[in-house]
Amino acid sequence: MLVEPVKGQSTVVLSSEEPQVFDRERPSWGLRRFMKTTAEVEWANLWNDCLVIECEVTVIKETFDVHVPPSDLSDNLATLLEGKKGADVTFKVQGEVFSAHKILLAMRSPVFEAEFYGPLGNKGAQNGHDWLADKNWQANIWHFQQVTALKLAKILLVLRGWLGANQLLDKILVCLPIGKPNFGSKPSSPDITIDDMQPAVFRAFLHFIYTDSMPPMRDLEEDDKIEMVKHLLVAADKYGMERMKRICEGMLCKSLDVETVAAILALADQHHCSNLKDACIEFMLSSNRMNDVMASQGYAHLKRYSSDVIVDVFERAARSCKI
Incomplete structure (x- = not known):
């Protein structure tokens, strides 16, 4: 900027928004573009044959780029599905068994959410309390069971005394649940049977639930690939997975x-x-x-x-x- 000596006003002559790099590989000793000198400029800016130039320089420190690897969340979830660690639900599909995680299935599908956590789903864990895992509740149930069994045993023994040896009474006495309590962990949930889906389709369906991507189908013939996509569309519609359904629609449109x-x-x-x-x-x-x-x-x-x-x-x- 040129500074007018009398009024002290500055006039921008040259500016650059892009930083200039000064190093050994790209030496720079000046600019190729200069301001043309005119009588008007000399009259306004020269004072006693002196020219006042104001420069504003911003020094930018060198920054280092940190390489951030791409997200591997889908790979981790695929490994979780394959490894079955922490799985708490089992599906039986035409003889094949698949293990999965309720919370993840419920997060991805409103149908699974209603089945596992809805009012008709997990009746043992309503209102935030899991009664099946409550040992105090188990102890009360066991105590009631023992009292009832002992009373029934006394009645059966009296009958046995009146009737003599009786095989039916002996079998009932043996089957009465009298003994030490066994307060283990929460009983495992029963298997869920899937009758309207093939194992290969259900495996691909779980793959999409965990990874949000279609499974690889490179090994399938074109006709088999189309059939697989059809079945996955049906599954997506049944379990309310709109994104998967749209993907299947797009693939079928192209075939x-x-x-x-x-x-x-x-x-x-x-x-x-x-x-x-x-x-x-x-x-x-x-x-x-x-x-x-x-x-x-x-x-x-x-x-x-x-x-x-x-x-x-x-x-x-x-x-x-x-x-």
């Missing part, structure tokens, strides 16, 4: 052909997938593919079980004048 579009349309209508349904109808009506679609097996199934969808297709076709 439409004349042989599968009718079956996928029926699936989309059944599970309220509006985006997938629109994509299927648009595919059927485009490029004069309707005749080929009507010749497929999927269309026969669609016509038999989802006739209202057929009506929707033809109504859209009539509006667009494509038939």
Whole structure:
């Protein structure tokens, strides 16, 4: 900045917002751009052949970048699922057993949340107190059980004295729960049986719940991959996992052909997938593919079980004048 000697006012001549680096690799001894000298400038800024220049310099200290690795939370959760550490619920799916964690399932799915922690779910742990793990409560129950069993035993012994040896009375006496208390930990929860899902599909479903990503399907043939995605869409709809459902919709939209579009349309209508349904109808009506679609097996199934969808297709076709 040039400083006017009389008034002391400063005029910005040159400024730079970008920092200038001065080091051995990039030496800099000045600027290539200078201010043009005019009589007006000399008259305003020269005083006794002296020029006052004001410089504002900001020195920036060198900073060091710290490399932050990418998040590995999904990998850790996948390891938790595979390792089964701390698992507190077991699923039986067509003979295969899967262990999982209730709190994580409930966090991801409103259906699991209602099942495990809703008013009809864990009845032993309501209002913040787990009665099944309360040893005082267990002791009271055990005491009541022992008193009742002893009274019943006395009655049975009196009957045995009247009736003599009796095998039925002897068996009842042996089965009475009289003995030392066993206050262990909370009993394990019963297994949950899944009848409407294949083990491979349930494994992929758990993978998404824990990692928020679709499982790798590189080893599957294209037809098997499409079938897997269909089953996962059904599971996502059943357990209220909207993000997973949308991902499956997107994958199926990219795999439409004349042989599968009718079956996928029926699936989309059944599970309220509006985006997938629109994509299927648009595919059927485009490029004069309707005749080929009507010749497929999927269309026969669609016509038999989802006739209202057929009506929707033809109504859209009539509006667009494509038939």
